Structure formats: structure tokens, C-alpha cells
Amino acid sequence: MVNTIMSVNEDAFISKISRYITPSASEIVALKKILANDVKCVARVELIEDYEIFGPIFILNKGWGYSFRDLPNGLRQIIDFILPGDIFGLQEIFLGGSNLGFASITSVDAAVVSPRTLLGMSRQWPRLGGAILWSASLQGSIAAERLVALGRRSAAGRMAHLLLELSIRLEFIGQGSPSGFFCPLTQHDLANALGLTPVHVNRVLRHLRQLELVVFRNSKVEFLDRQGLIDIAHFDAAYLGRNRDASRKIFGN
Amino acid sequence: MVNTIMSVNEDAFISKISRYITPSASEIVALKKILANDVKCVARVELIEDYEIFGPIFILNKGWGYSFRDLPNGLRQIIDFILPGDIFGLQEIFLGGSNLGFASITSVDAAVVSPRTLLGMSRQWPRLGGAILWSASLQGSIAAERLVALGRRSAAGRMAHLLLELSIRLEFIGQGSPSGFFCPLTQHDLANALGLTPVHVNRVLRHLRQLELVVFRNSKVEFLDRQGLIDIAHFDAAYLGRNRDASRKIFGN
DNA sequence: CGTTTGGTTGACCAAGTTCAATCAGAGTGG
DNA sequence: CCACTCTGATTGAACTTGGTCAACCAAACG
Numbered sequence: 001m002v003n004t005i006m007s008v009n010e011d012a013f014i015s016k017i018s019r020y021i022t023p024s025a026s027e028i029v030a031l032k033k034i035l036a037n038d039v040k041c042v043a044r045v046e047l048i049e050d051y052e053i054f055g056p057i058f059i060l061n062k063g064w065g066y067s068f069r070d071l072p073n074g075l076r077q078i079i080d081f082i083l084p085g086d087i088f089g090l091q092e093i094f095l096g097g098s099n100l101g102f103a104s105i106t107s108v109d110a111a112v113v114s115p116r117t118l119l120g121m122s123r124q125w126p127r128l129g130g131a132i133l134w135s136a137s138l139q140g141s142i143a144a145e146r147l148v149a150l151g152r153r154s155a156a157g158r159m160a161h162l163l164l165e166l167s168i169r170l171e172f173i174g175q176g177s178p179s180g181f182f183c184p185l186t187q188h189d190l191a192n193a194l195g196l197t198p199v200h201v202n203r204v205l206r207h208l209r210q211l212e213l214v215v216f217r218n219s220k221v222e223f224l225d226r227q228g229l230i231d232i233a234h235f236d237a238a239y240l241g242r243n244r245d246a247s248r249k250i251f252g253n
Numbered sequence: 254m255v256n257t258i259m260s261v262n263e264d265a266f267i268s269k270i271s272r273y274i275t276p277s278a279s280e281i282v283a284l285k286k287i288l289a290n291d292v293k294c295v296a297r298v299e300l301i302e303d304y305e306i307f308g309p310i311f312i313l314n315k316g317w318g319y320s321f322r323d324l325p326n327g328l329r330q331i332i333d334f335i336l337p338g339d340i341f342g343l344q345e346i347f348l349g350g351s352n353l354g355f356a357s358i359t360s361v362d363a364a365v366v367s368p369r370t371l372l373g374m375s376r377q378w379p380r381l382g383g384a385i386l387w388s389a390s391l392q393g394s395i396a397a398e399r400l401v402a403l404g405r406r407s408a409a410g411r412m413a414h415l416l417l418e419l420s421i422r423l424e425f426i427g428q429g430s431p432s433g434f435f436c437p438l439t440q441h442d443l444a445n446a447l448g449l450t451p452v453h454v455n456r457v458l459r460h461l462r463q464l465e466l467v468v469f470r471n472s473k474v475e476f477l478d479r480q481g482l483i484d485i486a487h488f489d490a491a492y493l494g495r496n497r498d499a500s501r502k503i504f505g506n
Numbered sequence: 507c508g509t510t511t512g513g514t515t516g517a518c519c520a521a522g523t524t525c526a527a528t529c530a531g532a533g534t535g536g
Numbered sequence: 537c538c539a540c541t542c543t544g545a546t547t548g549a550a551c552t553t554g555g556t557c558a559a560c561c562a563a564a565c566g
Contacts, residue, residue: 100397202546
């Protein structure tokens with residue numbers, strides 16, 4: 001009972017799922033207990049699972065990371081960026097281990113949760129279990145949208161789309177603002193996420209800068225013309241989830 | 254009680270989840286009751302959801318379909334092919350509606366399930382609930398792998414990868430064989446799935462034919478050199494799931 | 507038959523890659 | 537304070553993959 005309601009919003013995960021449910025005081029206590037069992041690691045560390053049984057589940061408290069898959073020829077594809085409040089390893093637990101790797105971008109503080117713990121929590125606090133599934137659905141929807149981007153958007157469109165997505169996801173957890181955000185990604189990271197080469201990422205960023213749409217420099221993204229970006233990205237934020245009333249209608253919680 | 258254990262394998266969904274659990278007689282009865290509430294539709298019909306509340310969930314009994322998203326400029330990206338036994342609309346129910354469309358490829362026979370029904374079944378038959386989540390995880394893993402393909406594989410690699418994947422997924426439900434399978438996809442469908450143009454799909458197929466790796470003609474895929482395909486696709490079937498012992502170790506069911 | 511749908515091919519073009527060189531900033535040791 | 541090094545950003549030139557446009561073919565169907 002160390003943590004109380006006083007500090008609700010200091011945990012990114014709690015502010016994230018607050019888009020879906022308003023956790024009760026006792027639910028918050030249960031969550032904080034789980035979130036407190038954390039590990040810290042420095043920037044640019046990789047965890048390759050390669051289908052270990054009992055893949056760990058991380059809930060990011062602080063810092064940025066990404067999930068990825070490497071091809072035998074050394075190419076890497078970033079599946080999703082893991083921001084504070086996001087969960088890594090959840091979709092894969094039913095498959096008997098993950099075939100995705102996790103890499104830290106900044107230094108990271110992550111809660112380590114076992115599948116068993118998660119299952120227990122879901123039974124005792126069904127609303128929290130629902131919130132976990134909601135979060136997993138959201139990450140699935142983000143992956144689907146990135147699939148659309150890689151398949152059918154131009155390089156500039158992909159870049160614009162990703163920057164807008166990150167901006168909105170950060171705002172959900174109280175970070176960044178509509179005018180810009182802190183962004184620790186290298187151009188190499190962006191290339192691995194967007195299916196491009198680092199060289200071309202550089203050219204695309206220059207292009208967007210010359211069009212006076214965004215400036216990405218010194219780990220900071222500044223939006224100059226957000227509507228212009230939305231237009232070239234064909235961006236529609238619907239895939240990032242609706243307000244909670246929509247889902248409440250389905251399950252009646 | 255019309256259906257009994259005698260007819261276990263006629264339902265694709267039941268044979269699909271049999272990779273994960275062995276359903277009991279009463280579980281099969283419950284499943285068959287749900288699967289019997291079906292609709293049929295002809296080939297090449299589209300259902301655009303566009304974030305309707307209460308998006309329907311389909312479990313395909315027969316036929317092929319796909320989930321997709323369209324961009325404002327008219328381009329379409331296929332997210333995943335929905336084969337017999339696959340579920341459409343599951344990942345999205347927690348988001349308060351889907352932003353994906355569904356399209357039939359062949360004529361289709363699909364069970365229509367409401368979120369409420371699914372929730373009720375999961376409570377009454379927890380192992381079936383687990384199987385549903387396993388199935389959703391699997392489809393997420395397939396989407397992630399397609400993301401890798403679009404980001405980091407060549408056109409020929411993507412094509413080889415997709416054909417191998419479809420072959421294996423069909424074998425899981427007792428269709429097709431290692432030497433080939435019936436494939437109702439048009440080159441246009443392949444283009445929308447692989448992020449290519451139909452013209453280039455045609456050239457890639459010719460290329461693979463000239464390399465004597467696969468022949469795709471008259472709605473039939475014939476593998477000539479499966480290992481050769483695996484090589485150029487960098488194919489590793491691990492993402493399609495492990496044997497059931499792996500996941501059993503986690504949850505102890 | 508004529509029409510429609512999907513497959514096939516060629517010539518040309520453009521987006522993005524490759525290779526290679528240069529640059530800027532941060533950290534490190536002398 | 538100055539090399540020295542390392543990482544990441546930047547740019548140019550040549551090249552490749554895949555796209556675009558346009559024509560033609562083949563099977564299916566009314």
C-alpha cells in the first residue's frame with residue numbers, strides 16, 4: 001500500500017489505460033504492485049528471444065524501445081515502437097514464446113510480468129484484464145496501419161504518418177504536444193521501421209523540411225504544418241482507438 | 254445435439270484450434286452451435302465497416318476472404334487472407350469497431366458471432382476462450398510477418414513467402430499438400446497483399462516459374478522446388494506457431 | 507459471337523538503393 | 537586545449553527495382 005491514488009498519473013501504463021477504463025483505487029493498487037517489479041536497462045540493448053519458452057512480458061514505465069524481427073541476411077524490420085505504457089510480448093504468449101526481439105532506444109524502466117501473473121490479475125480484476133486486451137488490440141491495429149504504410153504509401157507519406165502517430169501516442173500518455181515532441185530515434189531506426197535505407201530517410205526528412213511541414217533535428221520533432229503532413233500521409237487517427245463510450249457499449253462495463 | 258464427435262474434422266475452425274487444444278465432446282457441441290449460426294455469400298463481395306459500432310465477428314467455415322484497408326487515393330492493402338477456420342474482426346472488438354473491411358474471394362460460409370456470445374462462451378468454456386486468444390495471437394503474428402515482408406523482402410521474396418505461408422496454413426486445416434494447393438487469388442489480389450502492382454506480380458510469377466520454383470496457373474499453385482522457395486523467401490515457419498506442448502507449459506492447461 | 511475479366515508483354519520512367527565521400531558533434535586520452 | 541575516434545547525418549553520382557502506360561491475348565459467359 002505504498003502507492004496511493006495521489007500518484008495516479010505518474011505511471012504511463014495507468015494513464016494509457018485510462019483512455020479505456022477509469023481504474024478504481026484498489027485496481028490502481030494492484031496495478032502499481034505489478035508495475036513496481038521492474039528492471040532498468042541502458043540505451044541500445046537488445047533482447048533476442050528466438051522462441052524461448054516463457055517469453056517475458058514487459059510493460060514500459062519509462063523510455064523508448066522497439067520490437068523487431070531480423071532476416072538471415074542481416075536486414076531488420078521494426079514492428080512497433082514501444083513507448084511508456086506499452087506492452088511488449090503480450091501478443092505472443094499464446095504461441096509459446098515470441099519470435100520478436102526487443103531493443104531499447106533510450107535507457108528503459110520496464111515492469112516484468114509473467115503470463116501467470118497477468119492471468120491471475122485478469123481473473124481478480126476483470127476490468128484490468130479487459131484493459132490489457134484493449135491495449136493488445138490497439139497495438140495490433142497500429143501494426144496493421146504500419147502494414148498499410150509499407151505496402152501502399154510513398155516514403156514521404158510513411159515518414160509523415162509515423163511522426164504523426166508517435167506524436168498522438170505520446171500525447172495519450174501526457175508527453176509531447178501538438179507542436180512537437182522529443183524523439184530519440186536515429187535515422188537508422190526510422191529506416192528500419194519504414195522499410196527504407198538510412199540514406200533515403202535523410203533525403204525524405206530534408207524534403208519534408210523544405211516543404212516546411214516538419215523539422216526533425218537534435219532528437220526533436222517540430223511540426224510546422226500539421227495539416228499538410230496529415231494530407232500527404234493520408235492520416236486518419238481512427239486506428240488509434242475511439243473514446244471509451246464506444247467499447248463500453250459492447251461489453252457494458 | 255445434432256452434431257457429434259463423429260464429424261469433428263468437417264469444421265475448419267475446430268480442426269484449426271485442435272493444434273492448440275483437444276476439444277472435449279461438450280466443447281465441440283458448444284462450438285458447433287456457434288458455428289451453425291452462419292451466413293453465406295457469393296464471391297467478390299465487400300463489407301466496409303468504417304468504424305461501425307458492434308462490428309461483427311466472422312468465423313469462416315468455407316471459402317476464402319481477406320481483410321483490407323483502403324487509402325483515400327483508392328489504393329488497397331490486404332492485411333491478411335482469411336482462410337477456413339480463421340476469424341475476422343476479433344482483434345478490433347475492444348477498439349469499439351473495426352476500421353478494416355472484409356472481402357470475399359470465393360463464395361463464403363461464415364459463422365456470425367457477437368462479442369457478447371464470444372464472451373459468454375469464453376466464460377463457460379475457458380479452454381475455448383484460450384483457443385480464441387491463441388488464434389488471435391496467431392493472426393497477429395502473421396500480420397507481423399507480412400510487415401517484415403513488405404519492409405525488407407524483395408518482390409520475389411514476398412511472393413515466395415506468401416505462397417509458402419498459404420500452403421502451410423491450408424495444411425493445418427487439412428487442405429492442400431506440400432506439393433501444391435488450390436488458390437483462388439487473382440494477380441490483383443496478390444498485388445494488394447504484397448504491396449506491388451498487378452503487372453509486377455505477373456513478372457515475378459514468371460520469374461519464379463522460369464527459375465523452376467513454383468507454377469501458379471489456373472488457380473493452382475504447384476511447388477517445383479520448395480527448398481529453393483524457402484531459400485529466396487528466407488522462410489522460417491516459426492511465426493505460424495509451435496506445437497501445443499510449448500503453450501501448455503505456460504498456462505498448464 | 508461480343509463482352510468482360512484477368513493474364514501477358516514491351517518500352518519507358520521514377521522512386522528508392524548503393525557506394526562512396528564528407529561533415530558535425532560528443533567523448534576520450536594525452 | 538588538442539588530436540583522435542566513434543557515431544550519426546549529409547550529399548552526390550550511378551544504378552536497380554518496381555511502377556506506369558499501353559497494347560494485346562485467352563478463357564468464360566451471356
